[in-house]
Amino acid sequence: MPESRCMQGIWSSPWLFILAASGSAVGLGNIWKFPYMVGENGGGAFLFVYLLCLLLVGLPVLIAEVALGRSVRSNPIDTINDLHERHIVTKGWVFVPYLAGLAGFLILSFYSVIAGWALAFFERSLKGVFKGVTKDETQGIFSTLVGTPTEMLAWHSVFVLLVILCVGQSVTRGLAMLVKILLPVLIVMLFGLSIYSSIVGDFDKTVSFLFSWNWNQITPDVVLAAVGHAFFSLSIGMGGMFAYAAYMSKHMSIARACTIVVGVDTLVAILAGLVVLPLVFSLNIDVDTGPSLTFVSLPVAFGRLPGGLFVGAIFFLLLILAALTSAISMLELFVSWLHERFYVSRLKAAFGLGVGVWLLGFISLLSLNEWKDIHIFGFIIFDFLDKFTSLILLPMIALLLSVLVALRIPRNMLENELITRNPKHFKWWYNVLKFCSIPIMVVITVGGWIGV
Ligand code: PFF
Secondary structure (H helix, E strand, O other), rough: OHHHHHHHOOOOOOHHHHHHHHHHHOOOOHHHHHHHHHHHHHHHHHHHHHHHHHHHHHHHHHHHHHHHHHHHOOOHHHHHHHHHHHOOOOOOHHHHHHHHHHHHHHHHHHHHHHHHHHHHHHHHHHHOOOOOOOHHHHHHHHHHHHHHHHHHHHHHHHHHHHHHHHOOOHHHHHHHHOOOOOHHHHHHHHHHHHHHHHHOOOOHHHHHHOOOHHHHOOOOHHHHHHHHHHHHOOOOOHHHHHHHHHOOOOOOOOHHHHHHHHHHHHHHHHHHHHHHHHHHHHHOOOOOOOOOOHHHHHHHHHHOOOOOHHHHHHHHHHHHHHHHHHHHHHHHHHHHHHHHHOOOHHHHHHHHHHHHHHHHHHHHOOOOOOOOOOEOEEEOHHHHHHHHHHHHHHHHHHHHHHHHHHHHHHHHHHHOOOOOOOOOHHHHHHHHHHHHHHHHHHHHHHHHHHHO
């Protein structure tokens, strides 16, 4: 088993894992979701809890997932089967990676609908629709799009097709190269746009909104939202990182690689907040508007900026590519498993799964308009999928994977994998995972079941 992944190839440079993992982490979650989550959950209070979650739960759990993936060098399903055959874990654990694959599948179904919005906005930027638009006009453009199932279906289909074609290739080939160009360009662009937003928008209000809070704003709902978003944003609990880690070079320090991924992901999210929120405040858009926030506020800025239509088109293109590199990792678990276990070609596996994703996405996009009266636990299907995956499924799978690593896998196996120059680092990580991350996740998972 150990080097079975050579079929697929090990990342040719240790940095390629970091690039691919960052590509999975950085996506719509950072640019579309983070600004509106901050807006809906009280600003600084959410940011504070979110950063704490990244440190106390996100990073330790990501390290655990990556260590597990690299130790056996196979897809997550075969990895756990292998541990079961070696009597390290009982039969029940074998189901955990299937749950992780299911989470990726469910998330991709609505994620591709949102990526479809980015495609639609890209097309409108190219056509110059945003020239001189007001907030009310962009609100109208957004509502018309969300109210037109045929157009959303067309863009959703284009995105799913792109995902199928990309996942159908071996991931070690093109993905890291794409991310290598995409990430620096995206970061520079967000940086530039944040400077522009701070000049034309309400920067002072943004800073006080983002960086100050009252302790009584930190409610259980805010904590639940922050933890759920930390899992979503770091792509933890869906097996994507686990699957990528199997291609990772043994010479790379897992702790260092994961710290860089968390750092890049956080940087992009905060930059996106600094781009969107000053505009939101200066345009008098309600900060707790929800999912439309980024799509309503940014086009107004692009419409006024000199050369803004071009900048807007590039921005939406980068957003689509960032969404694509994230989406690829959502299907990777099942695709690599079908390919390695049953010798199904990657393209066929991706196509089969893609059809399922497309269908479920179709249902969730209908729930935004024609089927908006159908509710599951009080939510339309689109929101239910989002809440169910972020608040219940991901924390639960991450908890199970962490328990597996901290309490079931022999400590010496982990020590070999996570060897660092300073043995104290291993102890810190192990103790934080065991005594901090796991208890927090237990509370969150129970809270998620009660709250949703
Ligand atoms: N981390 C991605 C984002 O922030 O957009 C979302 C994501 C990627 C979720 C991969 C799940 C996953 F497996």
